[in-house]
Each structure stands twice: as structure tokens, then as C-alpha cells.
Amino acid sequence: MPASKAAAAAAAAALGKAAPGKAAPELAVEGLGFSWGEHRVLDGLSFNVPKGSSLAIVGPSGTGKTTLLHLIGGLLKPAAGSLSLDPAMAPLALMPQSHGLLPWKTLAGNVALGAGLSPRDPGVAAMMARLGIGGLARRYPHQVSGGQAQRAALARALMGKPQTLLLDEATSQVDALTRESIQDLFHGAWRELGMTMILVTHSIEEAACLGSSILVLGYGTAELISNPLPASAPSTAAIRANPAWLALCTRLRERLAAVRPDEAGGKGRAV
Amino acid sequence: MMKKLVAPPLVVGALWQLAHVAADHPALPSPLAVMGRLAAAMWADGAPGPLFMHAAASLWRVGVAVVLATITALAVGLPMGRTRVGKALIRPLVNFFFPLPKIALLPLIIIALGLGEASQIVLVWLVIVFYCTTSLADAAASISPEYYQPLLVQGRSPWALLRHVTLPAVIPELLSAVKTSAATALAVLFMAENQGSRSGLGLAVMNAWTMVDYPGMYAAIVTLGLVGALLLGVIDLIGRRACPWAPRYR
Numbered sequence: 238m239p240a241s242k243a244a245a246a247a248a249a250a251a252l253g254k255a256a257p258g259k260a261a262p263e264l265a266v267e268g269l270g271f272s273w274g275e276h277r278v279l280d281g282l283s284f285n286v287p288k289g290s291s292l293a294i295v296g297p298s299g300t301g302k303t304t305l306l307h308l309i310g311g312l313l314k315p316a317a318g319s320l321s322l323d324p325a326m327a328p329l330a331l332m333p334q335s336h337g338l339l340p341w342k343t344l345a346g347n348v349a350l351g352a353g354l355s356p357r358d359p360g361v362a363a364m365m366a367r368l369g370i371g372g373l374a375r376r377y378p379h380q381v382s383g384g385q386a387q388r389a390a391l392a393r394a395l396m397g398k399p400q401t402l403l404l405d406e407a408t409s410q411v412d413a414l415t416r417e418s419i420q421d422l423f424h425g426a427w428r429e430l431g432m433t434m435i436l437v438t439h440s441i442e443e444a445a446c447l448g449s450s451i452l453v454l455g456y457g458t459a460e461l462i463s464n465p466l467p468a469s470a471p472s473t474a475a476i477r478a479n480p481a482w483l484a485l486c487t488r489l490r491e492r493l494a495a496v497r498p499d500e501a502g503g504k505g506r507a508v
Numbered sequence: 509m510m511k512k513l514v515a516p517p518l519v520v521g522a523l524w525q526l527a528h529v530a531a532d533h534p535a536l537p538s539p540l541a542v543m544g545r546l547a548a549a550m551w552a553d554g555a556p557g558p559l560f561m562h563a564a565a566s567l568w569r570v571g572v573a574v575v576l577a578t579i580t581a582l583a584v585g586l587p588m589g590r591t592r593v594g595k596a597l598i599r600p601l602v603n604f605f606f607p608l609p610k611i612a613l614l615p616l617i618i619i620a621l622g623l624g625e626a627s628q629i630v631l632v633w634l635v636i637v638f639y640c641t642t643s644l645a646d647a648a649a650s651i652s653p654e655y656y657q658p659l660l661v662q663g664r665s666p667w668a669l670l671r672h673v674t675l676p677a678v679i680p681e682l683l684s685a686v687k688t689s690a691a692t693a694l695a696v697l698f699m700a701e702n703q704g705s706r707s708g709l710g711l712a713v714m715n716a717w718t719m720v721d722y723p724g725m726y727a728a729i730v731t732l733g734l735v736g737a738l739l740l741g742v743i744d745l746i747g748r749r750a751c752p753w754a755p756r757y758r
Contacts, residue, residue: 310661331661337654341676341753350659350672377753397662 262288262323264309264401264433270317271304278304280457281318286450288326288400291427291434291467293448295441295489297496300454302437303334303405309435310403322401326433330399332407336390338378344389345374351396364392368422384415391422395430402427404436408443420446421473428468441493445485446473453489455496462489537723546727558712563731565707569625570693570739573632574686580633581640581682586674588641589648599645606638611699623704628697635696636689640682647681648674680754683747690739694732709735 264286271279278301286292294302307313308320310331322329330351331337338347345356348365355361356374365371368388370381378386387407394402404423408416420443427434427447438444444451449467453460464485470476524539549559556564587594588602614631621627655673701710709732716724748757 307657310657311663312657312660328663329661331658333654333657335654337652337658339655339673339676341679341751342672351662353664353668379753379758393658403661 262325264320264322264326264435266309266318266320268318269305269308269315269320271301271308271313272316273304277457279308282459283318284452284459284461286433286435288323288433289431291436291447291449293444293451294435294437294454295439295444295451295493296454297456297493300456300496302454305454306331306403306405306435306437326401328397328399329401329403330394330397331403332390332394332405334405334407335410336378336383336386336407338386338390338393340378343375343377344370344381344385347378347389348392348396351393352398354396361396364396365389368392368395382415383411384419387411387415387419388422391419391426395426399432401433401435404434404438406437406439409439416440416443417473423447424467424473424476441486441489442477445482445489446476451489453492453496458496460492462492534720535722537726541723542726542730545723546730549724549727550731559727559731562707562709562712562728563735566694566697566701566709566732567735567739569629569632569697569708570690570735573629573636573693574690576629576633577637577640577689578682578686580637581644581685585641585644586648586670586678589645590651590674594645595649602638602641602645606642610634611696614700614703618703628700628705628708631700632693632696636693639692640685640689643685644678644682647678651677676751680747680751680756683743683751684756687740687743690743691736694736694739698732 266282266284266286269279269282270277278299282305284292294305296302304313308315309322310329312331338344339350342350343356345361345365349356349358349361352360362371362374365374368391370385370388370392373381373385373389378389381389387410390407407423408419411419423434423436424447426432434447436443436447438447445464445466447467448464451462451464453462462485466476466479466482466485470479476482521539528536528538546559549557550563551557551560584598584602588598589595610631613634614627617627617630617634621630651674655677656669659669659672697708698710698713701708702714705711709728712728713725713732716722716728747754751757
């Protein structure tokens with residue numbers, strides 16, 4: 238299915254809930270295109286992300302997931318189409334793929350950097366305590382576990398009081414058990430803080446746990462699937478216990494299996 | 509700690525003594541005679557001796573040249589590694605001048621700056637600055653984009669990126685380049701101090717040699733080594749204090 242049609246339908250659904258007269262704040266993506274040199278990764282992509290919702294972006298490698306996230310974060314400029322973020326959804330924060338903590342700063346120094354504060358600011362200690370890394374202020378990133386580094390990276394991102402949090406495969410570097418606790422952390426922060434969350438993931442389970450809508454990127458195709466589970470459940474454990482979660486995972490797995498490089502061809506892109 | 513400081517000189521001294529006995533030639537005096545001479549020339553009658561003054565002069569020249577090269581490397585190497593203009597314009601220039609034999613420029617430098625401190629410092633600076641700049645540019649170019657991305661998404665200033673990411677990221681590589689450069693600088697200074705200098709260890713070695721004062725010559729050479737070891741040790745110490753996070757100092 239062409240990206241634009243699916244997304245337009247989803248956008249209409251999303252807007253339908255908004256108060257009539259005044260449009261609700263949203264991230265609006267219209268006919269977005271991007272190429273790395275000759276290689277076209279995104280083409281005619283359209284979708285909307287209402288403020289306060291969460292969008293999980295899944296898809297095989299090379300479909301432009303991270304590129305899309307970087308476009309949203311303003312790290313890249315669109316080659317075609319437009320991408321407009323309602324001012325009410327700023328500021329943004331990004332947690333890059335391998336946590337992106339600065340090796341030359343202590344955890345407190347890294348967390349403080351998120352808000353341009355001193356590492357000794359009480360706000361830094363409070364945020365670290367809240368994310369369960371209160372005792373690690375003076376450690377360097379190489380002196381803590383992967384899960385602790387992820388928590389510090391989230392603390393740094395939250396220090397800037399973001400209205401939109403961008404996560405790039407934020408749980409891909411940690412072991413399975415840690416992953417679930419980090420996912421729970423994201424879920425809790427999203428529900429508590431009322432911010433918009435946009436995450437790129439390789440994991441179908443994670444997308445079904447955290448995305449109130451899920452964008453399945455193919456090679457030049459896209460499909461938006463809505464998911465009521467994250468907003469209604471108190472924890473990711475509760476989501477996983479829901480049979481609807483398993484059904485959604487199965488559905489996503491089928492969708493992803495259907496995405497094959499040789500199906501590309503729309504709008505003359507080469508793979 | 510003491511073992512580390514004492515053992516190497518003892519081993520070298522023992523081998524030296526063996527060579528001295530085997531060679532039985534005035535050009536290879538005994539290590540004790542050289543050490544005695546070194547001590548006397550360093551400190552005599554409650555005041556610094558001539559060797560001390562020579563060592564201080566050499567250390568000063570190398571120190572100034574290294575500091576100047578570090579500043580130049582930061583000013584030129586960072587844009588050369590991280591900006592499009594730097595990559596296009598500065599790198600080819602640096603690549604052109606890097607391999608030229610700087611010692612061949614000594615006559616030119618002496619004509620321009622005369623005999624003395626300035627021309628010696630400039631020569632040493634010229635020898636090490638291209639190496640420092642290239643190392644720093646390469647280090648700056650290989651900083652992971654992931655370190656910048658969270659700050660860029662927040663819309664932080666270029667100054668914040670420089671202060672929190674670029675500068676701290678290149679310090680270990682800079683110190684490593686400075687260390688290699690300091691050793692090279694001492695060796696180059698030895699040549700420079702032979703050309704119309706009134707002080708310095710290079711002069712001390714050559715003077716002692718021309719006067720067939722072998723213990724004095726070795727005393728000056730050993731002092732040159734000690735000055736080098738001191739300089740490199742200090743740079744390592746700075747590295748350990750400034751970059752406790754860097755793999756090489758952990």
C-alpha cells in the first residue's frame with residue numbers, strides 16, 4: 238500500500254479525536270523523500286504524529302528508519318516533501334543507538350549536559366535517583382553496565398524537559414532482561430510526562446509494547462498500524478500479558494515478512 | 509615505584525661498565541666517572557653548574573616550541589579535521605609541507621631571525637607542528653557522530669559542541685602527538701644548537717667532543733636523555749590527570 242494513503246487515513250483518525258475548530262498539535266510529515274547519494278531511502282512518505290502519542294518505527298535494515306528519525310530531529314534536511322513539528326512539541330531530545338554518552342564525562346556530567354547544568358546541580362542527582370542510578374554519579378560510562386548507561390542516557394534526554402523524545406534502537410545493546418526493564422522505563426516516562434515518543438526499533442515486541450501507532454517501513458512502502466495497548470496498560474509487563482499484544486506481534490511479523498527488497502520499484506528507486 | 513626508577517639505570521650502568529672494561533679506550537669512560545662529572549657540572553659550590561644551565565636552555569626551547577605547536581595544531585588541525593573548508597583547503601597544504609625537510613630551512617631561518625633563541629625555537633616548531641596538526645585533524649575527524657547528535661537535536665551552539673565534544677575527544681591523541689613531538693624536538697634541537705648557539709645540551713655535547721673531554725660529552729648526552737624522560741613523564745602525568753577516562757590511561 239502506498240505510504241501516503243495509509244498515512245492520510247491514520248491522520249484523519251488522529252485528527253478526528255481533536256477538539257473541533259482548532260487543530261491539535263502534531264508532527265506532520267508530507268511526501269517526505271530522502272536519498273543517500275544515488276540511493277533513495279525514503280520516498281513520498283506521509284504520516285502524522287499527534288502530540289502525546291508514541292510512534293514506533295519498524296522495518297528491515299536499509300528502509301530508512303534511522304534516517305527518518307534524524308530527519309525528524311533536524312539532523313538531516315528533507316530532499317523532498319515537508320516535515321513540520323508543532324512548536325508545542327519542542328524541545329526535542331535524542332537518545333542515539335549506542336547510548337551516545339560522552340566517555341570523558343562522568344554519568345552526572347553527562348546527565349547535567351542534557352540541561353546545560355553543573356554536574357553538582359541537585360536536579361541532576363534527583364533525575365539520576367529517579368532512574369535508579371543515584372549512586373553512580375561519579376562513575377564514567379566505561380565503568381557501568383549497559384543497562385545503567387541506558388538509564389543515564391535517558392536521564393540526560395529527560396533533563397532538557399523534552400516534549401518529544403526520539404529513541405534510536407535504544408535497547409538493542411543490552412541483554413534481554415535489562416531490555417524489558419528499560420522498555421518499562423520508557424513506557425513509564427512516556428505515560429507520566431505526557432510527551433511524544435518516537436522510537437526506531439528492530440524488535441517487533443518492543444514496537445507492540447511502546448508504540449501507540451506503529452509505522453512499518455518497507456523498501457519504498459509504509460503502513461501505519463494503531464495500537465491501543467501502551468496508553469491503557471500500567472506497565473509493559475501488563476501489555477505483554479494481554480493476548481492482544483501477542484496478536485499484534487504476529488500481525489507485525491507477517492507484515493515485515495511481506496516486505497522484500499525485490500518488491501521495491503515504486504517511483505523508480507533502485508535497491 | 510622505587511624499583512621502576514632504580515632498576516633500569518642499574519642495568520644500563522652494569523652493561524656500560526662491562527663495555528668500558530672490554531673496550532679499554534678513553535672514548536668509553538666508566539659510568540661512575542661520567543656520573544661524577546655530571547653531578548659536578550650540574551651543581552657545584554652551592555649553585556647550578558654549566559650543565560644545568562645548558563639543560564635549562566634546551567628544556568625551555570623545546571617547551572616553548574611544543575606549546576606553540578599545540579596551539580597551532582588546535583587552531584589549524586580542528587578545522588582541518590572537522591570542516592569542509594578545512595578538509596578542502598588546509599589538508600592539501602599541510603600534506604605538502606609535512607614531508608619537506610625542515611632542517612634544510614635552517615639557513616633561511618637564521619637569515620630571517622638571526623642566530624639565537626627565536627630561530628632555534630622556530631626550527632623545532634616547524635619540525636613538529638605538521639605532525640601534531642595532522643594527528644589532531646585525524647583524531648577530530650574520527651569522533652563518533654553519536655556524541656554530537658543529542659546536542660544537535662537540542663539545538664546547542666557550535667561553542668557547546670566544541671567544548672563538550674570535540675576538544676575533550678581529541679585531548680588523548682593530542683597528548684600522544686605532543687609526546688612523540690617532544691622527543692623529536694630534543695633530537696632536532698641538538699642539531700640547531702650546534703649552529704651558532706651559546707647554550708643548550710647540543711652545544712655542550714659538541715664542545716666536550718671537540719675538547720676530547722669524553723666524560724663531559726657523556727655527561728651531556730645522559731643529561732639530554734634525562735631531560736627527555738622528564739618531559740615525556742610530565743606529559744604522561746598530565747594525560748593521566750586530564751583524561752582518566754581514556755583507555756590508555758585507565
